Amino acid sequence: MRRSNAVRRPSALVAGLVGLLMAGGVPGLTACGSGGPGQDAGAPPRPTGRGELAATVRTIPGTPSPAVRAALPDLALYGERDVIVPGRPAGSLLKATVRRVTDMKADTLYADMYATAHRSAPEPDVVDGSTLAVTVARSGAPGSRLHTYRLPLPDDELDAFRDRNDSSGWPADAFAGPNRPYRPARLAVFARPWPDASAATRPWPLGDPTTGTETPEGTCTILTGTRLTRAERLATEAGPGVVWTYAGRRLQLTLRPLLPHERGCGDLGAGPPL
Template sequence: MTTFRGLRAVAAAATLVLLGACAQPIADGEGVAGTPSSGPPTGGAGGLVLRVKHTGGFVGPDALAGRLPELSVYADGRVIFSGPTTAIYPGPALPNVLVRMLSPEQVTELTRQAVAAGVRPGTDFGQPGVADATTTEVTVVTGAGEQTASANALREARPDDPRLTAAQKQARTKLTGFLDRTDELTSGPGAQPYRPEILAAVVRPYVEPGDDLPGRPQAVQWPGPALPGEPLAEPQKLSCVTVTGEQRDAVLKAAKDAHATTPWVSGGNGWTVTLRPLLPDETGCADLKAAR
């Protein structure tokens, strides 16, 4: 059984055709970071121009640190996003991260639409009466610099929420419409597996399953640097390591036979590891430490 990200059907429009129908395929390969298109229109050579991510919410600290943005778009045309995942427990050890290409014109149009949808200073999305919901954070980089908009419980709030004014509801509707259109970037042919230059691992001590859960899964030897690595969130006993080159390849290979609850053995101890491919604008564990 397979479940997909929320790909929403949207009425055909000129901007949607521009952003969704003309995506350029990526060169064949087991996993690629994307072939740059000619000339970055914004954000510097290959720099981030648009990011959609969720922050907060009722999730565990390791899931919080290892959470990937929903969508990252770069000036060289790369679009990196989470692909389909199997609806089974436990899930795979490695998230399914995909990449596809846009043209410079598509990237420019996408940033223009983001600003028009309210991703700019001063947009008021209000605070609905919803507890423990995530906040949708959208960042766009244009010639005017970096601009961010944050809307709590963007899709969870009721249309008639009394805590929201008419203007706030309208602002939320515009932002939701823009995000529905960006979902089209993750559908259709042409996407390839994203192969990170750096792979991070969020680490915590392994805890044996309780009596009401299946028995201990088969352990896998950790082929990377010694665990647990550098502290990430000490109250939760979280730490982090990064791997590159041959060690990265060895971890990726071992992860094919592992799942999210697999105990990884390093230094004679068992560890639970959340693998997190770092994105092109990320450099190490400090980027995950900043997650919230």
């Protein structure tokens, strides 16, 4: 049950989210010298290393066990200005799309995410309401540079937020290149038992997916190299709704590409809250 304060419309959150992921800066914030237009004077410099995470935004549904690790973030921004967003799934396989943005857009995105995280007071006593997980990185702080803030997000604001971080609605001059498919170097396979014996099945030939890291979303294992390529092909050919079998066990599998900053099952999810 959601506590009554979960449905309040926190004025600070609204103010912070209004500018989130838009082309302009956050109202009331001043620009700093090297950050470019839209850069928050209170924000650290945007990380610029190749494959270095700058910020992610993730909406966590208000359910008892949301699929956080087995789902991609709503948006991830990297140092080389690549923005990665979820694409259209291919059967059991989740896919992502990447597009490079301009320096100005990257600075604005980072500043807005930083401002949203730091100007909105978290409410830890919200029991099961939807939350916004914003992770921001600080350049030059190895080991402690990633910080995740979980902020309450009333349901009536979810649609507006999704609209604001929908990169398909950004103007053409925000981008520095065309869309391209994201090609992961690692693929996480989440396996859960499937009780329905009536569903059509296919055999899973790439090793036991039930031995790995236990998570609320299922057992997580990592595939690389030729096994990754075969898994992508198998999931695409099988299509949606397939149930997989291994050693006589029926399994629901979710194949989730790891993003550039992720190396294993322990790197997935929204991170520890502050």
